[in-house]
Amino acid sequence: MAVGSALRTIYPFSSTFGPLVPPTPPHLKTINMSTIDVYEFAPSADTFRLERKHRTSQPLGPHEVRVDVTAVSLNYRDHIALNNLAKRPVGGKIPCSDGAGVVAEVGSDVKLWKAGDRVMGSFFATWRDGPFLMKYHQHDLGGTVDGMLAKSVTLAETALVATPGYLTDIEASTLPCAGLTAYQALFVRGGLASGQSVLCLGTGGVSVFALQLAHAAGAQVYVTSSSDEKLTRAKGMGAVATINYRTHPEWQKAVFEATSQRGVDHVVEVGGPGTFEKSMQSVTAGGHIALIGVLTGFGPPAASLFPLVAKNVRLNGIYVGSQAMFQEMNRFLEEYQIHPVVDRVFPYHEAPRAFEHLASGNHFGKVVIDVATSE
Ligand SMILES: NC(=O)c1ccc[n+]([C@@H]2O[C@H](COP(=O)([O-])OP(=O)(O)OC[C@H]3O[C@@H](n4cnc5c(N)ncnc54)[C@H](OP(=O)(O)O)[C@@H]3O)[C@@H](O)[C@H]2O)c1
Known part of the structure; x- marks a missing residue:
């Protein structure tokens, strides 16, 4: 047909x-x-x-x-x-x-x-x-x-x-959409392993799913938000460190400090052009950036992309996922009894x-x- x-x-x-x-x-x-x-x-x-x-x-x-x-x-x-x-x-x-x-x-x-x-x-x-x-x-x-x-x-x-x-x-x-996007970004394309670190930008749908999934998988999760109240909630859900990106506009430095100058293994990049430069600065050498969102707009990033080269970073464009990934995610959610x-x-x-x-x-x-x- x-x-x-x-x-x-x-x-x-x-x-x-x-x-x-x-x-x-x-x-x-x-x-x-x-x-x-x-x-x-x-x-x-x-x-x-x-x-x-x-x-x-x-x-x-x-x-x-x-x-x-x-x-x-x-x-x-x-x-x-x-x-x-x-x-x-x-x-x-x-x-x-x-x-x-x-x-x-x-x-x-x-x-x-x-x-x-x-x-x-x-x-x-x-x-x-x-x-x-x-x-x-x-x-x-x-x-x-x-x-x-x-x-x-x-x-x-x-x-x-x-x-x-x-x-x-x-x-x-x-x-x-939100759940599957986070799942594809972290596991299917990111290959997230227990003990690795993940940075989630903001506390919207994709990012909170990423926090839940990564935490369940044994990752160290870092969360940014414009709201201290939301960051307290993120901590309660297992985030190891949180950063208010309004009061700390240079939040990438806080990420670096919180990871003992190493940077994170994975960035769940939902911000787009306005956050991408700082995401490149937050990721560790050989790390992974999942490019997902456009919360700051559709334009090109103002930054040089050279840090991706210098750090041997993996950059993956993510667009939701397939039904096979969806079914795989559902098994993961059920195993860990994750409630959205x-x-x-x-x-x-x-x-x-x-x-x-x-x-x-x-x-x-x-x-x-x-x-x-x-x-
Ligand atoms: N490629 C894909 O497959 C795919 C799939 C789903 C979504 N997306 C994209 O991913 C993005 C997020 O989608 P969503 O549905 O999760 O959005 P959402 O639920 O509407 O998330 C909104 C939240 O994002 C945070 N935010 C806004 N501007 C930010 C900034 N400059 N830095 C850090 N965080 C910021 C804020 O969190 P706080 O209030 O905590 O500050 C805000 O509450 C969107 O651009 C969406 O189009 C792409």
């Missing part, structure tokens, strides 16, 4: 609530034409706003699965999309890559799932295993194709991963407020929308 047809996610026809849904023609009366409650990115001047809509439901294709979504978590990427910071044409798309739910119905040829199975969406719906291929960008949920911020979604059976039994759906909804850190849960009808909370930067860990709420 062609990938395009396998990924016919939620169907393109949409209408606003209520009376605009056209009457069903008599010859279509036998087809299930109920509606699905979704959010969409709606164009608004130079950015987008969240608009709640009803779309018409369609019968499932033979390899499709309908999932009743129960929880969706937000990533900085969703803030980027809403505010058009990366100029992506997401208008009319359903936001958010990360969601969990329950299989409600399966197509006639579906082999992998049955009604009642607990599942999560896969950020790259077609990256199942092996190395990354550029074509996977055509199927990133909540970006190029519809995402998870809806009461019900239709996905290819191969675009789902089983939810670990010990996690709630609220917790599981945080795994597909959920900062705050918003009801479905307050999804715009959840986006505002993420944009405020006041969160520690993940911001989640409880889609199962009735309103």
